[in-house]
Amino acid sequence: MTSPPLKHTPTRPSVTLRCTSCGATYTDAEPLWACVASATHGTCGGVLTVDYEWPSALTTEREAALEQGRNDTGIWRYAHFLPLRTPAAPVTLGEGDTPLIPLPRWGERHGLRRVYAKLEYVSPTGSFKDRGAASVVAKAAEWGISRMVEDSSGNAGAAIAAYSARAGIPCDVYVPASAPTAKVRPIERSGANVRRIEGARADVTAAALNAVGDGSSYYAAHNLNPYFTEGMKTAAYEVLEALGSRIPDHMILPVGGGSLFVGLWRGCQEWRSWDWVKSCPRMHVAQSTGCAPLVAAYQQGSDEPAPIDRQPTVAGGIEVVAPPRGRHILSILRESEGSAVPVDDEAILAHRALLATLEGLDVEPTAAVPLAGLAVLAQDGAVGPDETVVVFLTGSGLKDPS
Template sequence: MTHTARPTPATMALRCAACGHTHPLDDLAWRCAKCHGVLDLAGFTPVMPKAAGLATRRPSLWRYAEALPIGEPHDITMGEGMTPLVTVPGRPAVQLKVDHLMPTGSFKDRGAVMLAALAARLGVSRLMADSSGNAGTAVAAYATRAGIACDVYVPAGTSAGKVGQLRAYGATVHQIPGTREDTAQAAARAADEPGVFYASHVYHPFFLHGTKTYVLELWEQLGGRLPDTLVLPVGNGTLVLGAHLGCVELLHQGLIDRLPRIVAVQAAGCAPLATAFADGRPVPSDITAHGTVAEGIAIARPARGSQILTAVRATGGTIVTVTDDEVHAAHASLARSGLYVEPTSAVCWAAIEAGQAGQIPTTPRPDGLPTAVAPLCGSGLKSKPPA
């Protein structure tokens, strides 16, 4: 399969956030070889295209090509991105970005296409991922588009719809008994095998440069502005960190004058970040996870937890929790508004409805800008509905 993306710049590398050690992209490193710290992208300077020129570009996340670390892979992309904004009756000050209207049914397509494009550019023959479902299905879909074999590790209790979707894409599915952390450990062992590209939505920073397009689209859709508050779900933090990255890039380029406040939402049954935030801690709290209907954010030990806490605090935001009962109610409320999402996607609406996201006015701002925007991250069609 011919790959038409531009070459990856030779100056780009992966740099450890803890010790600063760098790794070339083609080393296929997924964590620091020296200290096992997480890796960030170094040697890349994003540039937002001129707003006037965006109107002539195709409606996908690739319209922001100058701000992305790899060129559009024309043989892999499926038109992901540029999802709509909608309102919910009775809450005109809040808008929802319908991010489950993606090729695989979740926002994870934003990052997965970046990883598949990089894997194709590096010429790898096999990649693997671990996931509670949505990231794995996204990686599997783009892997098959790229003609690359794919293994996906998921918890044994992953929704049957997501497992079926993985197998339909041709992925080899490894269902791991135990917790989400047990799945992550099994994947880490496989990732250390020679020649394996670990297409991790948690560890590989290319994924975050994909999810930052959520904010770039929002900025464009709102006429070059952002709302006061971004309400975002958080487990491993790929959307929180991507959104924060996008906001910082817009700020540094003078395209916004302040960072919007980030309100991150966790399930009460698995809230290491909310607990740490409340206690003023710089790292996630050591917790015992309990079951939650919000399976997509049930992460007891987020690898980028300290980065998430730092990012939220930098915006003057907060991290809150919602109960499963609140998620059930929010899920039903969204469905009655015509929006059928997976339970995890209802956590932000649950926080807004319960007042956990802070005081959000009932009417939009005088300039017409919504006070808050939240994402609908995953389609309800591939998850078991709440009981």
């Protein structure tokens, strides 16, 4: 069915970048991923966020932009709400528009009647990272970047490699020397150059940053890059459109670096500020007890991720000891009146199996973390039986068949 002609052609908002640490601002014409303002000890290096300035006819412009997107698919239905100057030429593999389905049997088992799962693993490379990869690689293509650089042996590496291939941009992915071959192969199959680095995880990041060099290469920085995070907010848009007036009371997801968590909150806040929804959900972080710096900080009432002694965990996708967006994540928890829940490996694997048995959904262990967390919240009475909950299942079980 063809949509009727638009009564108004939307004007794109102007885009600026703002440092959340020092307040410095930049245009989006310069390929930045972190703040480069001068600081006492070198450069600031703070996390950047994207600010939009819409024309004066705010409601008309945004509603026209949303209506225009009805003829498109995936995250590019929201092209006018993303920081691209040329939305007509996106880099896409069909990401977004992931299913939102009820979990009646799992919910009944835990005394909850309105549990929904957002199947983010139903994505081209099998994880939610495709939203961010599409956005950041599209921006890089807009700038004419000659090489993408990423440091990840997991879902982010596979996504950046695939979308770089789609855009025709060479890609280098830096991984720990110990990275399992099974994780590296999908990255190599997309044509990326895999660079194995000896030493600690921080050494891998340092090598990637050193490789960026003269500015012809661009650091995708999935845990830090503002354009990556902007792609993530489209998941919130999809949930809010799908549920209509039934705004979720709670959203819960596994959190490592927090790009999806921050993106979801940003998307909900935007819709609330535009009066498209009346409220935002309570946001909940779920982490493995083996690596839970945000849980520790939340429990201590701290504004910063807490130092931890990392232990091995089956939830390798969220093993981030020092999340760059930690302060922001903790502020979202406070503002939304959410929580941070620790779950152990036994509970993670049990809920992975239970989800498959009761609902027929196969996810990787990291994606089962929020289910284990939701079970704890339900048992503690933090989530009521008739409240609407959206759980984000972030990675396919095919990525970890063990």
